Amino acid sequence: MSTIPTATRRRVLEALGVGTAALAGCASAPGAKEQATEAETTPQEPAMNAAQQTDVDRIAADPTAIPDPIDRSEPKTVSVEMTTKEQVAEIEPGVTYTYMTFGDQIPGPMIRVRRGDTVELTITNEEGNSMPHNIDLHAVRGPGGGAEASMVTPGQTKTFRFKATYPGAFIYHCAVPNLDMHISSGMFGMILVEPKEGLPEVDHEFYFGQHELYTTGDTGEKGHHDFDMEAMAAEEPTYVLMNGEKYAITPDRHGSPSMSVGDTARVYFVTGGPNLDSSFHPIGSVWDEVWQQGSIAGPPNKYVQTTPVKPGSCAIATLHAEVPGPIKLVDHALSRVARKGTMAIINREGAANPDVFEPEA
Structure with a gap:
């Protein structure tokens, strides 16, 4: 006989307004003693299966x-060679x-090409x-962005070819019938098509995905x-993540990249979704430039505090480090930061700059 998972039962009870106090009140009802005895002798379903052995040390x-x-x-x-893998990893310590x-x-590996290049992609x-699995690249002019040509079953390999005819940063993602589940589980990344003249030189480049x-x-x-699946249909996530794990790119998890005072960094950001927008903000700075x-193809916006990045879209932004200290990259829907795990950190290293910021005036 099938059973309802514990988490689902809990939601049902909450929806019906049946809390633990109400259930406790049933103890005085006729037959309560027999029910209690039965409960004591019946094995209880565990709240959650034990964490599994991981296949990789990190997914971020x-x-x-x-x-x-x-x-x-x-x-x-x-x-370009792309391999799809299903593997167990930690969302956070003790949670697989x-x-x-x-x-x-x-996110999946960044693909970087030039406008006018021909890309031969093997999946x-x-x-x-x-x-x-398959792959839909928003940089492709073709049926399903390549999804139809790239559908592969386990053990199968396919190759297709396309021309990068327009510049920009574009998402790629799995596009099978349950594409929302596959994207939520991590199947998305970015393809960057540089303009023929290239991009302005910067000191650092960083790549993040939500x-x-x-x-x-x-x-x-x-x-x-x-x-x-029910939680996804209701758009009620357990976690909202940057680079696949809770607080993955922070000193307490896998470490943070650094830049020096005076440096400029370009940040490439892709929102896989599948459902939620990101309000992408650098705490401790602004985006000096944003290509929304x-x-x-056109000029960037200047000095942007928070830039919206829709599911299935990207942003390119620059940061100029004028003072030392951390820059916290967040989704400014801040409950996602405090409760769901959405944050990465870039460290700014170097001498203080009291002309810009004086912490003890």
């Missing part, structure tokens, strides 16, 4: 692992989940996987979390 992409800027003036054919990824990481669905995760457990509940929607 290294924000500094980005292809080098394009330094050529002619188009070429660029070969079976993620779906491109290339062992969230492999790892043999041990349980589901079909998505929400819908699970059968509560935030922080120890054990192995399964996917919760990843659109680099």
